[in-house]
Amino acid sequence: MTGAASRDGYGAALLDLAEDDRVVVLEADLGKSTKSCLFRAEHPQRAFSMGIAEQNMMLVAAGLASTGLIPFASTFAIFTERGFEQVRNGIARPGLVAHICGSHGGIHTGTDGSSAQSIEDLGIYRTLPNMTVMHPCDASSTRALTKALVNYSSPSYTRTVRNKTREIYTDDEAANLEIGRFSVLTEGSDVAILACGVMVQEALDAADTLAGEGVHATVVDVHTLKPFDHDEMKRISENCGAVVTAEDHSIIGGLGGAVAESLTANHPAPLERVGVEDTYGMSGQPAELMEHYGLTANDIVDAAKTAIARRNV
Amino acid sequence: MTDDTPEFIQKSVDELVDIARGCRREIVKMVKRANAGHPGGSLSVIDIIVGLYGRTLRASPAEPKHPGRDRLILSKVHASPAMYAALHAFDFLDESDLHSYRMYNGICQGHVDSKWTPGIDFSGGSLGMGLSFGLGIAISGRLSGRDHHSWVILGDGECQEGEIWEAAMAAVHHRLENVTVIVDVNGIQNDDFVDQQMVMGDLSAKWTAFGWKVRDMNGHNMTEISEAIEWSKTTVGPCAILARTTKGKGVSFMENNPSFHGKAPNDEEFELAMEELA
Secondary structure, eight states: OTTOOHHHHHHHHHHHHTTSTTEEEEESSOHHHHSTHHHHHHOGGGEEEOOSOHHHHHHHHHHHHHTTOEEEEEEEHHHHGGGHHHIIIIIITTTOOOEEEEESBSGGGOTTOGGGOBSSHHHHHHTSTTOEEEOOSSHHHHHHHHHHGGGOOSOEEEEOOSSOOOOOSOHHHHTTOOTTSOEEEEOOSSEEEEEOTTHHHHHHHHHHHHHHTTOOEEEEEOOEEESOOHHHHHHHHHHHSOEEEEEEEETTTSHHHHHHHHHHHHOOOOEEEEEEOSSOOOSSOHHHHHHHTTOSHHHHHHHHHHHHHHHHO | OOOOOOOOOOOOHHHHHHHHHHHHHHHHHHHHHHTOSOHHHHHHHHHHHHHHHHHTOOOBTTBTTOTTOOEEEESSGGGHHHHHHHHHHTTSSOHHHHTTTTSTTOSSOSSOOTTTSTTOOOOOOSTTOHHHHHHHHHHHHHHHTOOOOEEEEEETTGGGSHHHHHHHHHHHHTTOOSEEEEEEEOSBOSSSBHHHHSOOOOHHHHHHHTTOEEEEEETTOHHHHHHHHHHHHTSSSOEEEEEEOOTTTTSTTTTTOGGGSSOOOOHHHHHHHHHHTO
């Protein structure tokens, strides 16, 4: 799947899972966008339109899950938040195994502008006990991790993105990913760059630039923000001593927050957070917006140098 | 898939009237022991809950999670004392369990919770969610070939929640006939009378306009409750039953009194309530 968007991986995974007749798909009038439309086309008897009514969709998913079926409910990331309290009280609190996918996450969503660019979804869902929170970086890993959910025992939220990104994994590599385990893409001992979603490709590019300057970075794809891989975080922090996070999300509460919590509890190290500062987005092409909000490989390079300088003080 | 729905033992109207009276006493005792809770809405809804258990609900205390069971989804979850009293009356809970209501680590939580209490099918807490949950179970029944029914109890004030009407649309769109709504129309919500907080107008016309089959009943008359249940089961739905009730029914000073929506009686009031419910 070269040059696909992670939402394409979600749609492909639903089709892969269709042979399991416990799998049920719920839509809120955005199936063509989230790519659940692929499942609907093949299995209309197990795909249910809930209309533009996300609150109801979340509790229908809960009811389905209570009977042992495995619902996958999707809409834009921002619109899942319309049903946040439903997710909190109706799904996560009773621990009903329903899977929510929010597509079009982040500034990268582009021209739709700030109202459609959720930059807080990972943060808010991460605060809910029982919830697993994922943000894979490409279509292959989204497909593999979504497929893994069918044998998973917790409710989950997965963010996908609208626009095409570079494929980081082959399908075979993606098949080895595990929910809740860091995926270390490169190993270096000078600085660690932990990234998720579209920022993984930027982190790899940043590592290339740093390597040209003799700085060797560990790059981690944190496809699962919760449960967080504290053991691996500790090992990497001990090894590198300087840490950068990179996410298309507010620097408050998301990956940067998760890493800060883990570092302070286990092995403190200087941390620089690359992400959306405490502000909203706007319309523009993804590349223009990533530049504007400081979400590029160059921003990660700068942050890495700052983190290393802080370590060396 | 085989239909292995649990058996149910039908009770007579007279028996159910007696059971409901006993439940009213337990409701007031629970709220008194906890010195907190919601007596008014529990007393308005208890006859409906007892009617469902005694006249139709296929659910077994021996196997409260049976996949083929009918579901009773109390969406107005603050009326939890009514559920607990009924679960005790129908052998899902022991009398000692009722003493745990609102107590530290007690199985009878402040708001009904399926993780804590056998016989509870739905974990609510905030209003407006139960009908949607019931639709999920109804869809599952269709997909699995099971004929279980979802009985969803809403409050009239609760119908101010937008999600109720999202679900009302979805039930009709998906032609879900294995779900019935019963609205406990007691006319009072937390702060005041419903008409003062947000006038609901003609609820019958609203549900009818959303495509539901609608019937009125006196929510304290066990014969009417039984008839309405039968009507719902023999009508191509989804069906909504509007139960005209009195908040605080059975305790004179609580009846139609907004201040007993969420307040425990003092010692003197408790003694009076016990006398009236003897």
